Amino acid sequence: MQKFTSLAFFRKYTLLLFGSLLLLNACKTDNNPVPPVEENQYLEESNVITELSKDKIIQQVSSLAPFVSGYVKNDVKVYKLTYKTKNTDGVEITASGALILPVTDQPVSMISVQHGTIRDDSSAPSNFSDNSEAASFGSLFGSMGYIIAYPDYIGYGASKDLPHPYEHRASLASASLDMLRAAKEFLRDQSGVKWDNKLYVAGYSEGGYATMSLQKKIEEEASSEFDLRASSCGAGAYDKTAFMEYVINSPTHGISSYNTLYLWVMLTYDRIYKLNRPASYYFKEPYTSRIATSGANVTINQSFNTILNDSFKKDLNDGTDKGFIDAIGDNDVYNWKPKTPTRLYHGDNDKLVFYFNSENAYKAMKAAGATNVELIPIAGGDHSSSLPLYLLGTREFFQATK
Structure with missing residues (x-):
């Protein structure tokens, strides 16, 4: 009889102990929940386009200006991102862009580069064709140690069947901002490069106009999402x-x-x-x-x-x-007060996008109380010849604001 009583007691004690352990484990789980997997709101797909060695990049950029090859430090890896954005009529569409990552174990900043005017889809950043702006300037700045986000805009890449809204402020800004949001989601879920969360924006010609439009939208609507450090706008038609x-x-x-x-x-x-x-x-x-x-x-x-x-x-x-x-x-983007350090580069002999665009923007911004806007005239520069000085100035400006 004693034997059976002891066995029953043992079984009861074991069950109580097991139940207690389960309860303790449940309490432990509640106090230390597993972080939920974040769902992407913007990013749809990412695919590797190419990888470029440091030597290949030096070969590509030496034709632009031989001295810039000295700035090349890293190999780069290039992705095509597709993401959600809205067309000019408010309908959701899929857009795309290139994301260029430096191969480095050091934390790096991001530059959103808005490309200049293109007339065919082959020149879109995500196609990364030889001699395109993304393959040359994008690779160069990526190899300097920056993550480069390069939106195609609406009308190119994944949205090539739609008309490009040329020089349309609102859609250039929203397509570029949504590309940044998609890039942020991509970087969150990878370990190849560490983003230090600092953001810079830059662009020339239509890209200068798109950059100013993007900067304004970030400052007014998305300042909590991005740590925007500086903006370099070249030869844009702001007024x-x-x-x-x-x-x-x-x-x-x-x-x-x-x-x-x-x-x-x-x-x-x-x-x-x-x-x-x-x-x-x-x-x-x-x-x-x-x-x-x-x-x-x-x-x-x-x-x-x-x-x-x-x-x-x-x-x-x-x-x-x-x-x-x-x-x-509705497409004016010159008469507002930037909070971000901003430079306006412009050749004073520009026959395509006249110099008064940057001059008017600078005067209007200063009159609105902006204290961190600079106008950088390029003496005698036309639309094409001013580009190298813009690139060098932009590099120096971003380095100074790190």
Whole structure:
């Protein structure tokens, strides 16, 4: 009898002990929960595009300027990211961009680089074709020890079937910001490179305009998401209202490739803001028929103002055409007060994007109370020749604000 009593006691004690251990373990689990896996809100896919050695990068950039090869320090690994963003009509779409990672075990900062004007998808950063801006400048800055986020913008890469919203402030800013958000999600889930959470933004030409637009959006809407340290904007058309008034009323260079871009801006705004005017409203013959058929792919070898209807110019100058005037004004990005240290680089002999764009932005920002904005004129520089000095100045500026 004693034997069975002892066995029953042992079984009871064992069950109580086991239950206690389970309870203790449950309490321990509750006090130290396993971190939940964060779901991506923006990033859809990431794929390796290529890997470039330090020697390969030196070979590529030496054609730009031989002395820059001395800045090359690291191999790089290049990814294509696809991510969610919204089109100009608010519909969610998939966009893309390149993310360039330096091969290093040291913590590094990120630069969001907004590319200049391109006319074909092969030049998009995520295609990373030879001699493209991303393959040259992106690889160079990546090899210096920066993570480079390079958005394609809407209309290129994964969204190539959509029209590019050329020089449209809001969509350039949102597509670039959402690329940064996707890059942040990608970096969170990898161990190849450590981001120190510092962010810089830079771009030239359309990229300068996109950079200013992105900077403004980050400061006003996403300052808690990113530690934005500095912004370097080169030769952007920030004062769209003054720019349009100038090309409509003043004799200009008559350079066909430049006129194509002015035309592209007009047609983009007509489409996005649903003005839906016939070509005959804006332009004289024979350009009316050509533009109606070919859009911006028209050769214009004369001052741009000479192809415009006098009635259209009059409606703009006297304020009658409120729709077009409001569309232009909605894309101004010069008259605000930046908080981030900002540099405006611009050649003072730029015949494509006139110097007054940066000068007007600088004056407006200073008048608004900005204390950390600099205007860096490039004496005698035109749109192309000013680029190397912009790149060197940007490197020095970002190094100084680390």
